[in-house]
Amino acid sequence: MMNEAIPFFTEKFREQQNTASALAGFRQKGLDRFSALGLPPVKHEEWKYTRVSALFNRDFDKQLDTGNVTVNDLDNYRLPHTGSATELVFVNGRYSAELSVTRHSDKELAVMPLDKAAVNGYGLIVENNLGHSAQYHPDGINALNTAFSAGGIFIHAKRSIAGDSPVYIYHVTDSRNGFRFSQPRSLVYVDSGASFQLVEYYVTLGKDGSFTNEVIEIAAEKDAVVHYYKIQHEGPEANHVGTTHFRQLGKCLTNAVTITLSGGLIRNNLNMIMESEHGESHMYGLYLLNGKTHVDNHTIVDNVKPHCFSNELYKGIMDEKSTGVFNGKIFVRNDAQKTNAYQSNKNILIGDSSTINTKPQLEIYADDVKCSHGCTIGRLDEDALFYLRARGISEKNAVSLLLHAFAVDILENIKPEPLKMYVDELISERLEFNF
């Protein structure tokens, strides 16, 4: 498939394209870029540890079909909520208005297809922000999503949105009838002063396997507060490449928490583009891996303007034959004096065959900045383990307690209490804590 990817997707593109759309040109550029770049070669620096092209190495015939997902299918996977959350649903990469439920008022939230937003009052916002991530990911994967972004949506979080009512996005891939390839695309615009919680969750139905290639771009205006959560808890047959791209258009606060508990091959790109003075961002990540799960977290903090603050903490626990990759880039541009940027990546290897590759990457062009980075790779503290066991706690439970403790400082950054408890339960279940 790999060598045939370009003609295959070109043909599919022609079948699906809507030349009347205001975004036809945008998608055509995506296809052109994909045709020029192809899939990332094995030796590509950015994809060194994550052989994404292998995912294309299969029969792709039906893979772009839309699925047949019902409300009942979805009910088994719903996140906990207080009844005030808006639930947006993508099926095989295309937004499904039928399955989605909006529980915010029109004064709080607007959700519409990207193509519609491009031609109404949001035209300028779409033009200025859609595709902004491409310059940070000049590869065929990002371009391919752009080419196939016809099922994408635009989300407008308005100033009066209730800060404690989240928006959930479910990405459902129906692989009950063959391997499926989904390419969801979203553009989120957060008004000045709005406080917004967004949660992305991924579900693969069936066992035939899936590959989700997602791009979500979030632009936040002055004084906005955005809490973003990405929760990955799928089977080993579910593969994922996703880019979450934040732009701080005004001085604002953007937080992202990425939790990965299971899956096949996963690549999460997270970008924070600090385009406004005194912006603040926090990035937290937890990957708790077993089996053969491969998780690659690539983060970029681009300090374009001065006086910005960013803090990043990613923690990983790798068991069995799992692999973790962390690559944290911090750019500090010429003008970005007084930047404060911190980064830390901590790992515990449990399995004898588990691996972690961690790489901080700082590119600093300003001279008056404070940047730090650090990474640790270790095993559990023997003294702590003995202390717990000396109180009668079994070795297995002692290990669980310590691993849970390791994960807690990421967990604590999940602000909505029901969501935090939900993730905590998943983690506890996984650590098999029992007595």
Added chain:
Amino acid sequence: MLKITNLHAGIEGKKILNGINLEIKAGEVHAIMGPNGSGKSTLASVLAGRTNFEVLEGTVEFFGKDLLDMTPEERAREGMFLAFQYPIEIPGVSTTNFIKTAVNEGRKHRGQEPLDAVAFLKMMKERMKLVHIEQSLLSRSLNEGFSGGEKKRNEIFQMTMLEPKLAILDETDSGLDIDALRIVAGGVNAYRNSENGFLVVTHYQRLLDYIVPDYVHVLFNGRIVKSGTKDLALELEEKGYDFIRNEVELAEQL
């Protein structure tokens, strides 16, 4: 309850205990004293089952069972407790959750139902009073940022919660001011009865003013070289360890 016979042990190829013999019966408090490096803490660690220590020779029976064959958690569940000289700080684990887990694992071992939340809290409140420990301290991460005195009080609190048959106090007095020492000793004395035993490891006689021992043993070069009553501790305090050293050297020359 505890019978140590000719125990030899070491760490990383270095021999530290050179034939310890000691028997502790229910209701007895034994104090082990000795200069730095005599093997006091090693003895405590070996009894609790710290894995990096190696037993080279000898036996230890705990209620007739082979203690050395048990994992650290089995020893604890069978009723042994070690109050650590340096309690470990464990960020992210609350003291309450930790102690609840430990109590219930012990109950499970004894075939009892786990304590429900109400019964557990009641028990905890009662035992907290014994060592003047506040709820706020127990809600925090285990020992994290605790003062020296708080850590030691937390050890004794854990002891009263786990209700061991034999408690080994490894230099529980070190780093304590006189008020904290009184509180810690008060907790120990409140727990002391005719059913349980104590092995109190200490440098100084001071602690023994508050926890009065039935027997005092002096450890030197990994062996018990002298045993006596609490008066022996007073003699040591007065004369220092040199007099033991001289006696041992004299005995070796003969």
